[in-house]
Amino acid sequence: MTEQYKTSTELDRAPVIEPGHTFGTVTEKISAIVLTRPATNGWFIGFGLAFMLTMMLLFAIGYLFLRGIGIWGNTVPIGWGFEIVNFVWWIGIGHAGTLISAILLLLRQSWRNSINRFAEAMTLFAVACAGIFPAIHVGRPWLAYWLFPIPNTMGVWPQFRSPLMWDVFAVSTYATISALFWFIGLIPDLATLRDRTDNKGLKIIYGMLSLGWRGSARHWHRYETAYLLLAGLATPLVLSVHTVVSFDFAVGIVPGWHTTIFPPYFVAGAIYSGFAMVLMLAIPIRKIYGLEDFITERHLQNSAKVMLATGLIVGYGYLIEAFMSWYSGDRYDAFTVWNRLHGPYAAIYWALLICNIFIPQVLWIRRLRTSPVALFLVSGVILVGMWLERFVIIVMSLHRDYLTSSWGMYYPTRWDWMTYIGTIGMFLAAMFLFLRVLPAISIFEMRTLLPEAEVKE
Amino acid sequence: MKRDPIYGIMAEFDSAQALIDAAHATHQAGYQKIDAYSPFPIEGLAEEIGFHHDEVPLVVLIGGIIGGLTGYLMQYWMSAVDYPLNIGGKPYHSWPAFIIITFEMTILFAGISAVFGMLALNGLPMPYHPVFNVPRFALASKDRFFLIVFSSDKKYDPAATRQFLEGLAPRSVSEVPS
Numbered sequence: 001m002t003e004q005y006k007t008s009t010e011l012d013r014a015p016v017i018e019p020g021h022t023f024g025t026v027t028e029k030i031s032a033i034v035l036t037r038p039a040t041n042g043w044f045i046g047f048g049l050a051f052m053l054t055m056m057l058l059f060a061i062g063y064l065f066l067r068g069i070g071i072w073g074n075t076v077p078i079g080w081g082f083e084i085v086n087f088v089w090w091i092g093i094g095h096a097g098t099l100i101s102a103i104l105l106l107l108r109q110s111w112r113n114s115i116n117r118f119a120e121a122m123t124l125f126a127v128a129c130a131g132i133f134p135a136i137h138v139g140r141p142w143l144a145y146w147l148f149p150i151p152n153t154m155g156v157w158p159q160f161r162s163p164l165m166w167d168v169f170a171v172s173t174y175a176t177i178s179a180l181f182w183f184i185g186l187i188p189d190l191a192t193l194r195d196r197t198d199n200k201g202l203k204i205i206y207g208m209l210s211l212g213w214r215g216s217a218r219h220w221h222r223y224e225t226a227y228l229l230l231a232g233l234a235t236p237l238v239l240s241v242h243t244v245v246s247f248d249f250a251v252g253i254v255p256g257w258h259t260t261i262f263p264p265y266f267v268a269g270a271i272y273s274g275f276a277m278v279l280m281l282a283i284p285i286r287k288i289y290g291l292e293d294f295i296t297e298r299h300l301q302n303s304a305k306v307m308l309a310t311g312l313i314v315g316y317g318y319l320i321e322a323f324m325s326w327y328s329g330d331r332y333d334a335f336t337v338w339n340r341l342h343g344p345y346a347a348i349y350w351a352l353l354i355c356n357i358f359i360p361q362v363l364w365i366r367r368l369r370t371s372p373v374a375l376f377l378v379s380g381v382i383l384v385g386m387w388l389e390r391f392v393i394i395v396m397s398l399h400r401d402y403l404t405s406s407w408g409m410y411y412p413t414r415w416d417w418m419t420y421i422g423t424i425g426m427f428l429a430a431m432f433l434f435l436r437v438l439p440a441i442s443i444f445e446m447r448t449l450l451p452e453a454e455v456k457e
Numbered sequence: 458m459k460r461d462p463i464y465g466i467m468a469e470f471d472s473a474q475a476l477i478d479a480a481h482a483t484h485q486a487g488y489q490k491i492d493a494y495s496p497f498p499i500e501g502l503a504e505e506i507g508f509h510h511d512e513v514p515l516v517v518l519i520g521g522i523i524g525g526l527t528g529y530l531m532q533y534w535m536s537a538v539d540y541p542l543n544i545g546g547k548p549y550h551s552w553p554a555f556i557i558i559t560f561e562m563t564i565l566f567a568g569i570s571a572v573f574g575m576l577a578l579n580g581l582p583m584p585y586h587p588v589f590n591v592p593r594f595a596l597a598s599k600d601r602f603f604l605i606v607f608s609s610d611k612k613y614d615p616a617a618t619r620q621f622l623e624g625l626a627p628r629s630v631s632e633v634p635s
Contacts, residue, residue: 220497
């Protein structure tokens with residue numbers, strides 16, 4: 001790691017960890033958030049609000065099960081409304097967590113070590129929020145298990161040629177692997193909490209969760225192999241997930257959906273929105289819990305650069321979509337673009353361009369890339385923009401396709417909004433709980449970043 | 458066989474470098490059944506205590522192959538054998554459409570094998586272990602490094618082994634009751 005320190009100073013970059021920390025201080029500082037720091041009023045207020053929104057979500061879903069999806073704004077020809085917009089938005093947000101934990105691990109970007117834990121937690125909670133939508137939008141949710149190849153009395157099986165089935169497998173595999181990756185990363189830190197706490201009950205709980213981890217060299221060796229292999233498996237997986245999500249659209253023949261640019265452009269958009277969410281979480285967390293030593297300016301800068309790069313790929317996607325609709329000579333495709341720019345939802349398309357393409361260009365300015373407040377605001381704008389993008393793709397493509405006689409409009413109802421805002425509440429409530437009961441930064445990976453961790457054979 | 462009341466003798470070190478040197482010396486001295494404990498993975502430490510065969514990659518490979526076969530054969534059997542349904546005139550065995558689920562199942566099974574294979578090979582979960590009887594061992598998950606010679610080792614001798622470990626300049630040496 002000394003090498004890293006050197007290159008950092010040579011290039012005048014902020015360090016990954018502020019100097020002066022030891023194994024002991026890193027351990028104490030991170031575990032104290034869970035073990036000794038009392039929950040503040042601010043935490044209770046934040047968690048309370050998020051929890052109330054979660055209750056609102058349950059209420060909205062309960063009423064949905066009672067009355068059916070007629071309470072939503074979905075009407076023919078717009079069979080996919082908020083529920084699919086929100087599904088794609090949430091699953092995209094999850095992608096940054098896996099990118100940080102798996103892809104950056106393989107690329108030996110050790111700065112990731114201080115943000116991977118909560119980014120993975122973010123992935124898990126975002127996938128949980130995403131998973132709600134397809135399950136509740138099927139109309140008869142008690143039959144949602146038909147999506148899985150479970151033997152049933154009719155003797156039929158799922159239709160494996162459909163991208164919707166691919167999606168079921170991609171998303172459930174993604175949720176499982178993300179949960180495993182998160183848990184395996186937590187094991188050594190749970191052992192640390194077990195050994196640090198004086199509370200008998202907590203000792204037993206953390207002891208059980210840590211599976212009796214004792215840090216044996218043999219265990220570490222197998223552990224690192226498994227961790228690395230899991231990262232290698234998660235990397236193509238995460239790229240496949242949003243690719244498959246984009247197939248849900250690209251395989252269909254709806255103008256505005258049927259394009260080959262979708263898979264890469266969806267994956268880039270997913271990482272774009274995911275990093276925005278990472279920053280929106282990291283900036284307050286580092287401030288409130290005093291973790292500026294571990295989540296440094298370097299992390300903020302790097303995340304901003306990733307957003308800038310993926311944002312430009314997304315911009316390229318928009319450009320190619322427009323170009324191909326002209327170049328293909330397909331009048332329905334051309335109309336889709338015209339409809340986006342001038343149709344009844346034009347304001348949303350323009351808002352999308354402003355949020356996703358124009359405003360994020362301020363990240364070229366170094367002073368703004370290092371300003372937490374500016375980054376927080378830009379990230380919020382990007383999250384709104386990416387949500388609008390999914391609205392544009394889904395609703396604006398469906399509402400006017402080939403036949404003018406089957407055109408229509410989509411207006412979300414209060415139940416749509418309650419469900420959407422409710423999942424944001426559920427996500428935040430889970431995040432609040434996570435911060436209090438598990439180490440938000442990977443302690444053992446932080447130790448490996450310290451100069452004293454270096455050995456020569 | 459009567460169990461030895463002593464599980465092993467444990468030495469505590471200050472730094473990763475001290476542990477790796479001590480592990481090297483102990484292994485060189487002919488001790489076979491030893492282990493080292495550290496708060497983070499140390500490159501090369503496992504080799505120093507004589508651990509060379511990591512079976513995790515093999516387990517993952519087998520898991521991945523089983524997953525891929527399961528994924529493909531499941532789709533084939535369900536779509537072409539058990540209940541063939543003509544959908545849009547597509548062949549029952551439409552293999553290109555089966556690739557994605559095959560891929561996902563490969564990843565799923567390989568990932569599950571990696572995690573549970575690693576835990577099984579490590580003998581975890583194991584909430585109780587004799588090394589936890591040493592009070593200072595709680596620091597092994599913070600900033601201290603430990604080396605143990607098990608009493609089951611051929612060369613193990615309570616006095617001589619203790620003397621040997623003390624010669625490695627540790628912070629402290631303690632007996633581990635089993």
